[in-house]
Amino acid sequence: MIRHLYCTAGAGMEELLAEEVQHKLCAFQVEQIPGRVFFCCSADMYTVTQLKSAERLFLLLRKAEPISLPKNPAKAAAVIKERVVGAPDIWKQTLLTWTAIQEELQSSQQRGHKRRREEDEEERSTVADESTHTLTSSTHLLQKPSEMDKESHQHTPSFRVSCRCSGVIARSYTAQRLSRTIGMAIKEHLGWKVDLREPVLEVNVYLSDDHCVVGIPLLKHPLASRSYMKHNGLRSTIAWAMTSLCPKQLNDCVILDPMCGVGAVLLEAAQEYSNAVFLGMDTETSQLQKAAENLKASGMEGRVQLLRSSAMEIPLADGAVDVVLCDVPFGRKFSCSSDMPTALPHLLREMERVIRVGGHLVLLLSLQLSAQLKKIICTHKHNQHLNSSDTNNVHTDPSNTCNESTDRPKTLTFHKSSSEASNTPLLISSLQAQRTHKVSLGSTDAYIHTYTKIQHSH
Structure with missing residues (x-):
């Protein structure tokens, strides 16, 4: 019918x-x-x-x-x-x-x-x-x-x-x-x-x-209210969208969420893909405990492994995972909101390091962090210009910041965090931008950014 x-x-x-x-x-x-x-x-x-x-x-x-x-x-x-x-x-x-x-x-x-x-x-x-x-x-x-x-x-x-x-x-x-x-x-x-x-x-x-x-x-309550989420984190529809916007199907892949919280993103991915291996990391024991309870409620205990570790120092070998899915905290996980923009470059570097060539990075970022990300995206030609410059500022070609649909590889360029002694720019030339999608989180908006690793980092 x-x-x-x-x-x-x-x-x-x-x-x-x-x-x-x-x-x-x-x-x-x-x-x-x-x-x-x-x-x-x-x-x-x-x-x-x-x-x-x-x-x-x-x-x-x-x-x-x-x-x-x-x-x-x-x-x-x-x-x-x-x-x-x-x-x-x-x-x-x-x-x-x-x-x-x-x-x-x-x-x-x-x-x-x-x-x-x-x-x-x-x-x-x-x-x-x-x-x-x-x-x-x-x-x-x-x-x-x-x-x-x-x-x-x-x-x-x-x-x-x-x-x-x-x-x-x-x-x-x-x-x-x-x-x-x-x-x-x-x-x-x-x-x-x-x-x-x-x-x-x-x-x-x-x-x-x-x-x-x-x-x-047809139902009394929303489809978005997942019965297996005993502890709510990121809205389930947005968590699913991150998986959906990944440039490849996730079966037979190793998927990492280095800042998993209560496990919302990994749970949505695990519901869709039965042949993937999932790893969730977080620094907070209380968050990992809630994630474990969500996994138990969903019947996914054996498919998602949890580990207490920092995303700033991911304990995995280079190229160990196929996909990184990450809801980057909007400044709440650090002492103040200004710390996340400082930490973002090093976080990206670690995520990029553990992704294999041909793998993918999917990030959910606040408007503020998305704006920062756009400012540090430049072409290889501009990257060479930066390398020849003795400056601590990132200069971005405006023609490249808004043209996200181009087929040419994009380069993530940023400085080391304040905890690092050197002021030499830390360059990532291996991530190619695929898609940016704006979503609403209710009280605020955010962007889902997707990248493909096209070569080994230098």
Whole structure:
């Protein structure tokens, strides 16, 4: 059965989500707008709930042109009834589809419980059968069967409206006022029952200058809430994006995170690639303990090795790993925010050293550190100019800082940290820039930078 669905996504994640639904679900009619990706697919719903770059999953009820509401309340209600609510038959069919999807997901959950019980019996495990990590973060969020069977099969399910608006319409109407108006229109037009506390259905409405979108969530909580993350670190969707943006597939690779924290990046990579070897390092024992608990919850204890060590002195041989994935701390791991820009050059040098030729470096950097990184990128020609200069300043050719799509290799050029006696520039001429992708971390933005090691360092 073909379903018309959409997912919400964090800023900067829309393109990655569109690629993921096409690759994993063979989706078609894929369309992305800021914060949302629409698609059609016939994949089973358990597979759909395994999307890693999405925030929430919805059954699409209506996608229309933007609406303009008159200031007169009665006229505005009439417009909403016609343009937002529309024909009752569409809602009835959507309710039937929603119910069928819930039943399908319930069946998947029950099969998952049964598989987990059988595995526990075979292994004679004493661990309680929660089976959450088998189904990841999705099916345990469903409606209770008794609720669904009791109400959603009826023609008058309970519901509430959650509305978000922006642009011109937001200057005349609050989201709360629009939610009430839309809710009254649905009640009058369809006969559904309003329940603001524990409704069977939640109707989500998004109104902007460009779109009018109406959908019904298929799960109670976000797909981004991973059940195996007992201790939260980097947002799971961003951690997955770092893996996704790596220029190569990670199977049969050795992957290192030299500043792993609670292990979010490695866990997302390990969920995707079963034949890779993962190594996580951190200086904080408390962080490694939390990472170990996350690994245990996810069933990845044997696949991710943890080591207490400093990223400034990685205890690995040159060229020992295929990929380095690292969420570089935004100044919090050092005594003050100004220390990270000082430490960054040496951190990069160590990461580059342990990567083999042909391997990759993927970094998540704050805007400040990204700006520093751009300032120290220059061409080989400019690098030669720097070598012939007796100066402590890095001069960057502006024509090269903004042209990240060029095929010519880029060079990372920086000075040694203040702890080193020499002021001679420490040069890295072996990393070629591949891609820079901006993402939102909620309260701030960041960049994911990817590099390929093209030659041995000198």
